[in-house]
Amino acid sequence: MDCSAENLCYKLVARARNGAFGKMSKAREVGGNQRLLMVKTLSIAKESPESTAVLNHEVELLLQIKDFNHPNIVKLLDVSASTMNGRLNLTMVSQYVKEDLSTYLAKAPVSGLGRDNIKNAMLQLLSGLEFLHTNGVIHHYLNPENILVSSRGELKIADFGLAHIYKFSTAHSSCVVRLWYRAPEVLLKSTHMTAVDMWSVGCIFAELLLLKPLFDGATEVEQLQKIFQVIGLPSEENWPPNSPIPYSSMKRPKGPFTQPLPPLSHVENDLLAKCLQFLPSLRISATEALAHPFLTKR
Template identity: 45%
Template structure:
């Protein structure tokens, strides 16, 4: 097996195994040779070099990731190091070194024995997920790709969001088109190629919330149109007034699907969980609940109150400025 080391001076990381491959690069499990050989996750991203060097969009995004690392939020994966490595063919290999966590939420759910997660564990997972999302939104970051595979779970049950804020690093020459979120977790406004902001992450949170109960994706569309049909079959076709303007798919091209009770699909929902899920899965992004307001929802208030009673310091230090779900972000 190939084992390469990278450092500006002495060797720092030893590659052990490939743990992921994508269109933009490779993720390695590696050893940090300067820190007792502890494991790290090393993402190597190919970036086209310009005459001026690395594109400013990539530099800005990395600077933002570095800035967030100063907060050391418990529900955000830690960025440990950033390095560059010159490649042939006018390419730069950008190396991002993160803490290594060997399990994502998808694997965690697959390994969960029957009858599945209990209601208290589901509430704990949602609390951690929303605290991480609220932290990103408070810092004007839209994750854009929330899915179980991008949510890591430590052996102690701590959730950590990964792959956030990297959309412009990966595709700095690409417009932020609909090819952003894995189809099954993609918000309707993204599928329709309408303008979007933080509410896209809240839709994804709703899809993940439902999956915690059923241990299978909620909307399994095979194409963009099929994904919308799957959504409308459950939630009903939205009123025409909520349809975004200037999109290629007209409202009239979809049947007038009636809405179905969400408990038909997820019978285990208690009334408060049902209310939160319905507010996460609003078609109109302006009506969708924000991360800050979701954290104040009664479904989670009992969990937060219990944590505050036992350990006040363990509660998220969220600093959202308001509760709106359409917080603008730079794109």
């Protein structure tokens, strides 16, 4: 039996499995409500005083998130940190939700999820994301694997607030799946803010509609090429000047997002296009998306 700093005691009920970052274990609360819990453990090398300061800041952010209470955010129940042999060891205990959106989509009927189900999922996702952004939290790596779906159809965003910490994990660079949902400014190593999450929302929205990833590149360059096949190549003036990927390496013709994806309706394509703007400043916000006709009109 293990107990957290908040005196939340639990017993592991399933063997730990390796996730994209760290290990995850299913546990059950001892005493109290005997809730099912998810326990995630991370061990991160503290390479320098600078990285130690950043990691300490991220732990403080996690402790702040622990106080969040929103139906579309996985409840983080406890965070504890310790140092040993030059490494920072983190343990995070959260509510347990059995299924992620990736698994949910894999079981969807060939005919699709249906407009009402997609609208409901988007409303929940955007509601949770608006809450995070309002509280100064950028997810950075939103994708179907860290959006959980409860047995009652509730969507809950997970792993929020950990994106910066993950930068210290070597597993980060090899996670191809998350490549499919990264905004161009992330791929191009440019500065980014909350708009990166709205790009990911656009990719997830398309996947809800099409039941397959919209952009499935195997490398950063290939991912960009696949993106520009859909939205058109931006002008060279809008290309980040210090990007390690040169503009000259992109071979797609210039053009705005004018051709809709054939299976989608006009209103669906309009919301998708507003999420998939190359320039972050032109990308729709979570609050604006919640007011989009796709989500507000019957």
